[in-house]
Amino acid sequence: MTEYIKASELVKQPVITLDGEDVAQVKDVVFEPEDGSVRGFTLAGRGLLSGPMKKTLPAEGVHGLGQDAVMIRDERALEGEDETSEVAERGGGDVMGAMVMTANGTRLGKLVDVIIEAGERPAVAGYEVESSGGRHRRMLLPVPRPVGVSGDIVVVPDAVADFTAGDLAGFTEAARGLRSRLEEE
Template sequence: MITNVEVDSHGVVDLADHRSRRAGRGRLVSGGAAGPAAQWWRHRRREAANRKERRENMSMYLRAREISKKPVITLGGEDIADVKDIVFDPVKGDISCFTLNGRGLFAGPLKRALLWKKVHALGPDAVMIQDETALEDDEEAVREQLDAPGGGNVLGARMLTEEGTSLGTVTDVIIETGRTPKAIGYEVDSAAEAGQRVFLPVIRPKSVSGEMIVVPDDCADFTAGDLAGLAAAAEGLRRRSREEE
């Protein structure tokens, strides 16, 4: 078993090679070139790093449907509600708040809302809050967002480019998680490939309504076949947007 690696001016010598060399059977890798063992370990490290990056890309984005129905739990362990809908600014992408459903005997829509600024953490299994006082007593904040231009439900809306090319029908909203989560794109039933769903990053849409989302033409050039590829597509769109400013 290799338990140590020595580095000197001649290159890299693992302990096994060092023992063999002392017995007159090994060889020293000179000239700075990596021996087979070092190359193998580098390859394994690269593979591990790539797997970690893929996992991070997958966990970075969530479908809105994956957040809906998550329990809302206090840090004291009290399960007080379920997420019903996510209310967001469709132009800026900022998450405003969650509408809620009750649990148990109080199942059904609650006349209370959870503002994002009151969320302690959005985890893979629950939305965590400090305590029940984090909930708003009325839906005024929600109503302001829904009544604003572009407010309302975007699921089922058609997506068109400025030039009039249909990109498909919105089936979900993609949320970039983190300390300041944003809606950064959409899952779409592709108009170009029947039966296929694609992921489209969207920056500064031209207009948003419950029936139609009009996006810049560049959005059509950056699509992904899955959530893992959305990060690269979003970065490509941002880069082009900066270059055209």
């Protein structure tokens, strides 16, 4: 079964080697603006007085991503400031607050969190969106791949609007339904 995690729940998660060494904690998740994929993680030291680290964790360095920790084989998975940091610095990785719209121009709401597929290869599976209507309800949208991403707007396939969920438990079924629909088209 596929496990999904909200990006906001990864912040402050420990980064642990397979030998059990607690080497860092997740400071932020960095997304690739061109395709919406997970690029990697910026890191902070562990402990009260620890600040940001100069090392990052590229997505390829992840051995496993779970509800309680990000697992790496060893500290060699961590890299010095590289392209992961560059993406974060130029703001491309910051999609929070962007307006989510379908390709046909329907406004779905404001992006408030990113849903990540856990496992060895973390990948963006969808978005949590706060609706634009008067009630401001939150919904989870499965998005296998955005049509376009800019700093202000994320454009998703039209079919996404038909497959929403209220929580992560329902997200799995919504994602399955959307994949089936897109395969038919």
